[in-house]
Amino acid sequence: MKPKFSTLIVLLLITAAVLLPFAFSPLYIPLMREHSFDLLEALQGDLYKMITGFTALAFVILEMLLTVRKRGRRWKISIPGSMVLWRSLHIFLGVGLIAMILVHTGGQVGDNFNMIFLWIFWGTSLSALMGVVAETGVLESPRKYFGLVPLQLGAVAKVFPTTTKGPLIRGLRLIWLSSHIIFVSLFMVMLAFHIFLAFYFQ
Template identity: 55%
Template sequence: MKPKFSTLILLTLLSAFLLAPFVVSPIYLDALRERSIELHQFIRGEVYKQVTGYVALSFVVLEMLLSLRKRGRKWLGKFKLPGSVILWRSLHIFLGVGLLAVVAIHTIGATGLNFNAVFLWIFFAVTLSALVGVVAETGVLESPRKIFSLPGNKDIAVTKGPLIRNMRAIWLPTHIFLVSVFILMLGVHVFLAYYYR
């Protein structure tokens, strides 16, 4: 069930589509406020934010299950979660794009102010680091080429294995660092949401 390069490109385009409301939100939020006060108050209201927030939080918890699957034997002894790493990685990718959709619904495309703006941009960086890494790796793996070199420089050429290891040495630590920052900020976001209720 490993996603193919074409599927990942479609997911990347879907992600770009899901990010579009954040670009045009100043336009449609003002129009919504002027034309439909009740709907605007509902989507800015506490019940809407709590329900969509808990859905987003459940997606984050499901996303973190990848770590549990990967490190389950170390943490849980002989207990092993079913399914292959490829299956869990695929689920992680699809859930990540789903989380992007849930965040767009939760925030209604508004980037927020102060802490929430930084929190949202960290989330976008998490998503971008994952998409770039997975799409690049899959593109190399599915390529019919055996050796890769820089354009115009045929002296430095590498095969698929070392190239993927080198790419993973860059994007994966970046993604893990950004996820760590995101999780810390998520805790602060949840605390602030309940503190300023």
């Protein structure tokens, strides 16, 4: 059930396609305001934002179940399913959450707090997805040794040392997993503040 490298590349391409509207929103939002104002008003309305916002929140809660599953024994909580299953669900739900955020925001980056919140969310999602893609690529590679220079000849090997899969994956994980945890922590704080602001100014 663990996603293969080819599946993860497809998910990465889907994620890139889902993020494209954010880049083009300065072009299409004014067009919608001019030609389809009623649709734009509905997409920015309280009911639409509330429905899509709670749906996105449900995705976040499901994403956090991986943490509960990981630490279930220590916390005396039993959640069925293997870690491989939960990691796979975590990856697919993460891509789904990115799509849900597009639906919730209409592709608008926003200003001030909302803009920072969106950038933190992208950092959270992309740090994990890129890390998993890199790690899976190394695991599935037929190569035994990895280095900056493909052929290790004499003195070149001393300048550009090689490493095996284990140390390389540990090094990758140290980078992407650490940054992902930092982004997740920031995201959760900002999410709580976002929910508070949404209901306070309603």
